Amino acid sequence: MESAYVILRDRRFWAGLTGLGLVLGVAGPFGTVTSLPLLPRIAYWLFMVYLTGPFGLLCSRAFSAGLRRLGLSDLPAGMFAGALTGLPITVLVHGANAILLAPGDLALDPIPLSLSLIGISIAISFAVTLAFHRLPETPAPADTAATASEPSPRLLERLPADLRAPLISLEATDHYTRVTTDQGSVMILLRFADAIAEAAPTPGLRVHRSHWVALDRIAAVRRDGPRAVVTTSDGRDIPVSRANVPALQAAGRLPQG
Structure with a gap:
């Protein structure tokens, strides 16, 4: 659900809701x-989109994540999630x-x-999926501290300065x-595999289905049965899956045993 909260903090999402509310307020659909007079009508529609927008996003992302775990790809999952989201949205709208x-x-x-309402929910869910699906953030200017002999990972260009x-x-x-990084952490809209690719040339290992660590930021490694646990330079423990223990041993970070 954390991805939904990232979108809720995105000004584009709220700007879109505001624009939609104003358009609906002027157009006056559904009679x-x-x-309703113009100003009360605009107020009504702004209230409705602000009420249903965030609630619908949270529901849609939860449904979409579940559908992807069942094997659906992103865009079909977004559409079906919109249909499912339309059900609680309908109850909410009728109550309001x-x-x-x-x-x-x-x-x-x-x-x-x-x-x-269900049709609108499907359309909005599909549009949000398109708008935020692998949408790259605007790269910031390159860090002047990077040198030509030591290229900076392209991934850093996506981060705040x-x-x-x-x-x-x-x-x-x-x-x-x-x-x-050494300066903190941030969530970015980028697939894990793409982030690992953009981390080059930093030497690192994918130690788990959901975790990658830089080799020179491994402070300690301890065994945990057939698995292992990596402690990073900032004091966090990261699990190492059984399948990735040999790679950690090959990198000289974990004794054979």
Whole structure:
């Protein structure tokens, strides 16, 4: 769910909701153009998109993650997640309308309105998936401290300037990767495999399905049965899966045993 919270902190998401609310407020769909004056209509639609937008995003991301675990690819998962999200959204909208509107303010009966809301939920979920699916962040200017003889990992160009420092670790979270450097950590919208590729030329190992560590930032390694645990230079423990123990031994970081 952390990826949803990253989107909720993105100004583009809130700007999109605001723009949608204003457009709906002016257009007045579902009969509100005749039942509500302009300013109350705009206020109503802004309230509705601010109410349903974040709630729908959280539901959609949760459903989408579950569907991807079942084997669906990103875009179909986004569409089906939108359909599932439309169900609680419909309940939420009907409840809000019962409080905010008088009987007859909407031109649609409950069932057609519910079907319309599910369709809108599918469209919005699909659009959000497209907008945030592997969307690269704008690269910041290259760090002037990097030298031509020691190229800086391309991954650092995606980080805020104050975090551009030697890499410690990468951690996969849904479509996002948490990048940790000597100066701190940040979540970026990038697949784990792509983040590892962009970490070059920093020497490192993928020690787990969801973890990569820089070799020169391994402070200690201890065995944990057939597995192992790496302690990084910033004091964190990172699990090493059984399948990756030989690679750690080959790198000279764990004695044979």
